[in-house]
Amino acid sequence: MLEGLRSWDGESVTTRFDAPTGTWMFVGVHSTVLGPGFGGARMKAYPSPQDALHDVLRLSAAMTAKNSVASLPFGGGKAVLAVARVPGPGSPERRELMLRYGSFVESLHGTYVTAADMNTGPADLDVVAERTSHVMGTSPGHGGAGDSGPATAVGVFHAIRAACGHAFGSRELEGRSVAIQGVGSVGSRLAELLSEAGARLTLADVDGGRAQRLADRLGAACVDAEAVMAVPCDVLAPCASGGVLNADTIPLMACRVVAGAANNQLATPEDAGRLAARGILYAPDYIANAGGVIHLAGYETLGWDDAQMAARLAGIGETLSDVFAAAERDGITTAEAADRFARSRIVAAR
Numbered sequence: 001m002l003e004g005l006r007s008w009d010g011e012s013v014t015t016r017f018d019a020p021t022g023t024w025m026f027v028g029v030h031s032t033v034l035g036p037g038f039g040g041a042r043m044k045a046y047p048s049p050q051d052a053l054h055d056v057l058r059l060s061a062a063m064t065a066k067n068s069v070a071s072l073p074f075g076g077g078k079a080v081l082a083v084a085r086v087p088g089p090g091s092p093e094r095r096e097l098m099l100r101y102g103s104f105v106e107s108l109h110g111t112y113v114t115a116a117d118m119n120t121g122p123a124d125l126d127v128v129a130e131r132t133s134h135v136m137g138t139s140p141g142h143g144g145a146g147d148s149g150p151a152t153a154v155g156v157f158h159a160i161r162a163a164c165g166h167a168f169g170s171r172e173l174e175g176r177s178v179a180i181q182g183v184g185s186v187g188s189r190l191a192e193l194l195s196e197a198g199a200r201l202t203l204a205d206v207d208g209g210r211a212q213r214l215a216d217r218l219g220a221a222c223v224d225a226e227a228v229m230a231v232p233c234d235v236l237a238p239c240a241s242g243g244v245l246n247a248d249t250i251p252l253m254a255c256r257v258v259a260g261a262a263n264n265q266l267a268t269p270e271d272a273g274r275l276a277a278r279g280i281l282y283a284p285d286y287i288a289n290a291g292g293v294i295h296l297a298g299y300e301t302l303g304w305d306d307a308q309m310a311a312r313l314a315g316i317g318e319t320l321s322d323v324f325a326a327a328e329r330d331g332i333t334t335a336e337a338a339d340r341f342a343r344s345r346i347v348a349a350r
């Protein structure tokens, strides 16, 4: 635990053990150079509190990079609620936990602004908002911008277009083959957008029924969740979980482009080099999936209208084009080029 903290370059981690529920709460504020640390709260049963701490260190750093490249006036933060088991939606136990989490966020005096992440959503944030104003993503009925999944899907759609422009010389998606891993909130909406644009889709989900129903509706193909990483296609869109680009999967991949919504797609930094060596163009995840934070910050704190929002989501494609060009020019991976973009704004602000 101490080793993880020693090697972390962030600002602070605040910890609370919530005795009534046996929940370890960690809030990592990685950077406040560009503004308050902003990022979602992940609720999960971890093997140990050390694993939860490790996650908050890693995820809050990624939020600094994401908010920086998205040109938002926010730094990076993340919360992890390491629960013994995830309480059911709407249960009194969950409400109590969210109230206590809200008090914890309030005690940080705005250095951290919370939102939703894995296993948390607008209904939870409505409860959190009873205890703190440092929250984004409450439901529209409570004055918030609600679910950010659809905006994230729009951003990934623009990311795919930009990546195709770089890889194939055209952003046109008519006839392009795209395989989507995970058709939940983001993946299903992305599938609809790609289908409308004329792409040929292959869908996969651990919930096979969900993938099959969507495939039937869109006239798409469906494969097993284990098989999707190796499906021959122009574009692979990971929209399920992290770590899917690794030393085991990369040699099997048969795509030209990877662009998807999942956070932390690279299992290790070396995997960016592995992809490049195989001639696979990687759209760095935290740029491709920034539509969620853009949606929340734009509507809830920056006062954008729908036209401004659409332009900023489309801007994800322009940012990626710049990143691809910089990587090619400087002979570095797209992940390294993205990190440079993220750092440059923070250095300028300092």
Ligand SMILES: NC(=O)c1ccc[n+]([C@@H]2O[C@H](COP(=O)([O-])OP(=O)(O)OC[C@H]3O[C@@H](n4cnc5c(N)ncnc54)[C@H](O)[C@@H]3O)[C@@H](O)[C@H]2O)c1
Binding pocket: 118, 147, 148, 149, 150, 152, 181, 182, 183, 184, 185, 186, 187, 204, 205, 206, 207, 210, 225, 226, 239, 240, 241, 242, 261, 262, 263, 289, 290, 292, 293
């Ligand atoms: N929702 C957002 O605004 C947002 C923003 C940024 C990043 N992300 C990331 O994008 C990803 C998808 O988010 P979401 O909101 O759609 O989540 P979700 O939970 O709604 O959907 C995830 C889907 O992936 C499926 N899945 C899980 N493991 C799988 C596997 N190994 N193979 C195939 N399918 C699998 C699940 O069954 C589910 O249908 C997550 O990694 C999330 O962290 C989401």
